[in-house]
Structure formats: C-alpha cells, structure tokens
Amino acid sequence: MQLVTRAELGWPTSAAPFQATARGVKIHYEGTAVSTALLSDHGACLREWKSIRASHLANTAENYSDVAYNFAACPHGYLMEGRGVGRRTGANGNQSLNAAHYAIVGLVGSEGLTEPTDAMLHAIRDGIELLQAHGAGPEIRGHRDGYATSCPGGPLYAWVQRGAPRPGAAPTIPTPADGTKTITVRAGQTLGAIAAAAGVAMSVILGLNPQVATHPDVIRPGDVIVLPATAEPAPVTPAPTPTTPPAPTTPTVPAPKPTTPTPAPSPAFPGADKFGPGTDNVYVTKLGEMLARRGGGRFYTEGPGPRWSESDRRAVAAFQAAQGWTGTAADGIPGPETWRLLVTGQGRDIPAAAPSKPVPPAMTPFPGNTYFHAGASNRHVTQLGQALVRHGYGTYYKQGPGPRWTEADRRATTAFQRAQGWRGTDANGYPGPETWKRLMR
Numbered sequence: 001m002q003l004v005t006r007a008e009l010g011w012p013t014s015a016a017p018f019q020a021t022a023r024g025v026k027i028h029y030e031g032t033a034v035s036t037a038l039l040s041d042h043g044a045c046l047r048e049w050k051s052i053r054a055s056h057l058a059n060t061a062e063n064y065s066d067v068a069y070n071f072a073a074c075p076h077g078y079l080m081e082g083r084g085v086g087r088r089t090g091a092n093g094n095q096s097l098n099a100a101h102y103a104i105v106g107l108v109g110s111e112g113l114t115e116p117t118d119a120m121l122h123a124i125r126d127g128i129e130l131l132q133a134h135g136a137g138p139e140i141r142g143h144r145d146g147y148a149t150s151c152p153g154g155p156l157y158a159w160v161q162r163g164a165p166r167p168g169a170a171p172t173i174p175t176p177a178d179g180t181k182t183i184t185v186r187a188g189q190t191l192g193a194i195a196a197a198a199g200v201a202m203s204v205i206l207g208l209n210p211q212v213a214t215h216p217d218v219i220r221p222g223d224v225i226v227l228p229a230t231a232e233p234a235p236v237t238p239a240p241t242p243t244t245p246p247a248p249t250t251p252t253v254p255a256p257k258p259t260t261p262t263p264a265p266s267p268a269f270p271g272a273d274k275f276g277p278g279t280d281n282v283y284v285t286k287l288g289e290m291l292a293r294r295g296g297g298r299f300y301t302e303g304p305g306p307r308w309s310e311s312d313r314r315a316v317a318a319f320q321a322a323q324g325w326t327g328t329a330a331d332g333i334p335g336p337e338t339w340r341l342l343v344t345g346q347g348r349d350i351p352a353a354a355p356s357k358p359v360p361p362a363m364t365p366f367p368g369n370t371y372f373h374a375g376a377s378n379r380h381v382t383q384l385g386q387a388l389v390r391h392g393y394g395t396y397y398k399q400g401p402g403p404r405w406t407e408a409d410r411r412a413t414t415a416f417q418r419a420q421g422w423r424g425t426d427a428n429g430y431p432g433p434e435t436w437k438r439l440m441r
C-alpha cells in the first residue's frame with residue numbers, strides 16, 4: 001500500500017467525530033469534470049485532494065470539520081488519507097447513512113478522467129481493507145446505494161457491483177470441502193431466480209444462507225450466496241417475478257437437477273443498466289451477436305464480447321439510425337424497443353458502409369487527448385495503434401492493437417516520440433496533435 005498520511009499532506013489531526021465501527025465502506029467519485037492531466041502528474045493528484053478538502057472546509061451549509069471522505073485514491077495507486085480510520089464520514093448524504101458506512105473517493109469524475117486506472121482500483125481496495133482492519137464490516141457499496149445520486153459514476157459502480165475485486169485477480173469461485181459453493185449476486189437477480197436456475201429448493205438456500213433468511217427479498221448485487229455444490233451454475237437471466245418461498249413442509253434436500261437444457265436468455269429487455277460504459281455481462285455479448293447478424297459486424301475489430309466497448313455503441317447507434325431514429329433515440333445505448341427489434345428480427349438492418357471515398361489517413365484530425373489514457377476504450381486508440389504498427393512499432397503489441405488503451409500503446413507511442421528526437425514530456429507516451437499528425441501520414 002502506498003499511503004499518503006495527513007502529516008505528509010501538512011494537515012492537522014482530523015476534527016471529525018470518532019466512530020469505531022460501521023457496516024462497511026461506500027465508494028464515491030468527484031462528480032465533476034476531472035482533468036486527465038492527473039494521469040501524468042502525481043503532484044496534480046495531491047493538489048486535487050487538497051483542493052477538495054479546502055472546498056469542504058469552506059462549505060458553511062454542511063459545516064464540515066474536515067474533508068468529508070475517509071480516504072481518496074489517485075490514478076497512480078496512492079491512498080491519500082482524509083479523515084482516516086475510526087472517524088465518521090460526512091460524504092454519504094445524511095447522518096444515518098454516514099454512520100452506516102465509511103467513505104473512499106476515487107479521483108475520477110463525470111467528464112475528462114472518468115475511468116479508474118487499475119492502480120486506483122488497487123488503492124481503493126487497499127483503503128477498504130485498511131478500514132476493515134479498523135472496524136468496517138464487509139459491505140462494499142456505492143454512494144448511489146440508498147441515496148439519489150449518480151455517484152460513484154458508471155465505471156466505478158460497475159466495479160463495486162462486481163465486489164470491488166483487485167484488477168487481474170482470478171474470479172474466486174471457492175468450492176469448500178463441505179459440499180457447498182458460492183455465487184455472487186448480479187444486478188437483476190432475485191433469490192427465487194437463483195433457486196430456480198440452480199434447481200434447488202428455496203428452503204435449501206434459506207437454510208444455507210441464514211444471513212438472508214430474514215430478508216430473502218432484498219438481496220443485492222455483490223451479495224454472496226451459498227449453494228449446494230451439485231447445483232447448476234446460476235445464469236444471469238433476470239427473474240420473471242419474485243418467487244414465493246415454498247411451504248415449510250418442503251423437504252430440505254436439493255431438488256433434482258432439471259433434465260431440460262438451460263433455456264436461452266429471456267427475450268425480455270434486461271434493463272438499461274446492463275449496457276453502456278463499464279458494463280460487462282452476457283447481455284452485451286448477446287447484443288453484439290444480434291447486431292453482427294443485422295449488418296453491424298464491421299463495427300467490431302474484435303468481439304463481440306461481454307465487456308461494453310465503443311464498437312457496441314457505434315453498432316447500436318447505426319442500428320437505431322437505420323430505424324430512422326434520431327437524437328437520444330439513436331444514442332447507441334439499447335432501450336426496450338431496440339432490444340425487441342433485435343430479438344424478434346424486426347426493423348431494418350444496418351446498411352452497408354457508404355461506398356464514398358475513405359478519408360485519407362493524413363486528413364484524420366487529432367481527436368483530442370481525452371481519448372488516450374489508462375482505462376480508455378475507443379476507436380481512436382485502435383486508430384493510433386494501427387498507425388504505430390504501420391510505422392514499424394508493432395513489436396510493442398503482444399496482442400492488438402485494439403480499442404482499449406494499454407501499456408503497449410503507451411510504450412509504442414513513447415518510442416515513436418523519441419524517434420522524432422523528442423524528450424521529457426514530449427515523449428510521455430500520450431499522443432498530442434503533432435504526434436498524431438506525423439503518425440497519420
């Protein structure tokens with residue numbers, strides 16, 4: 001853990017109220033535009049954190065005694081102390097919410113720097129574990145859980161919903177020796193749906209999961225449910241309706257496994273929260289496959305796959321435009337009508353690409369530096385990588401180039417910049433207008 005203490009920040013001991021325990025930790029983002037300059041300048045991270053504290057101290061409406069968060073996490077993996085451990089947060093919306101969870105903010109926002117780096121996710125995880133070692137319970141939630149706010153933004157919230165895993169960690173599906181296994185609840189799942197999909201009686205699940213037995217109707221994404229080891233894996237098919245628990249006479253043995261094959265995913269629209277930046281689920285794959293069959297295959301340089309990409313957005317937008325829709329109806333995010341047309345095979349296919357002359361590469365303007373940073377995924381990154389390959393920098397890519405910004409992109413760009421005779425920040429691995437112009441020649 002790379003901890004930056006209050007003393008190192010030049011701050012006095014926190015005046016925030018003591019609080020020794022909480023149910024867990026809530027994750028936040030800044031909610032405003034955050035400069036991508038943070039990515040290349042840790043000094044800017046420290047200044048950002050100090051300015052957040054200054055703005056909180058200046059907030060007379062809240063009468064804050066200190067920065068509202070317990071910790072902040074920066075793109076370089078530093079965990080920066082705020083109120084620290086053992087202090088009540090001021091960030092969760094009201095006093096009862098503040099008492100329930102401590103608070104960590106990731107230095108990302110609604111514009112500019114929106115996607116957390118892997119290093120930032122590690123730092124948030126460091127903060128969670130530090131708080132858990134000092135009185136925080138196991139819950140990991142987003143600010144929006146229980147409070148009307150977009151915080152912590154789509155990408156961070158999607159990570160919270162996956163259980164806030166360390167990047168690169170293999171998904172843990174332990175199979176304990178006691179004949180049980182666990183699954184993690186995903187958005188849209190109910191206990192009844194999990195029981196039905198696993199071919200297990202509800203009474204068995206309630207018996208194995210005393211933590212939910214009193215409130216089986218309020219399981220949440222990220223909750224861990226214990227199942228008999230012989231149960232079928234639970235697909236992410238959303239529940240049709242909440243299932244009523246069976247009568248108490250139901251024997252508490254696993255029901256026989258269903259002999260019919262697992263049904264295809266329901267044609268019902270799975271919900272807008274399954275799509276868009278930061279989502280990663282089977283519906284994104286299914287969406288891409290349906291789009292590819294309707295003329296959208298050319299939007300995919302790889303995939304379709306479960307992780308939402310700019311290819312998905314462009315293919316959806318093209319399909320929506322093919323229906324004659326405009327504005328937000330053609331924003332590239334599928335709604336119920338888009339989904340219905342795709343599932344039923346109705347509506348118009350995506351037309352073939354216009355046979356107009358392709359824009360000469362030299363004329364492609366620099367799209368702006370907001371597209372190139374850790375966590376970014378867009379067609380400009382693909383275009384950059386392909387240009388680097390054309391210029392002889394393909395050896396930096398073990399795979400790709402692709403839409404997702406990787407260390408290979410940064411290293412190849414650095415090498416190209418240094419080959420121009422540039423040094424220092426001119427060869428920082430992030431393309432600017434001149435790098436772009438020379439690469440696109």
Ligand SMILES: [Zn+2]
Binds near residue numbers: 027028091143149152
């Ligand atoms: Zn928040």
Ligand SMILES: [Zn+2]
Binds near residue numbers: 042043046074077078
């Ligand atoms: Zn930093």
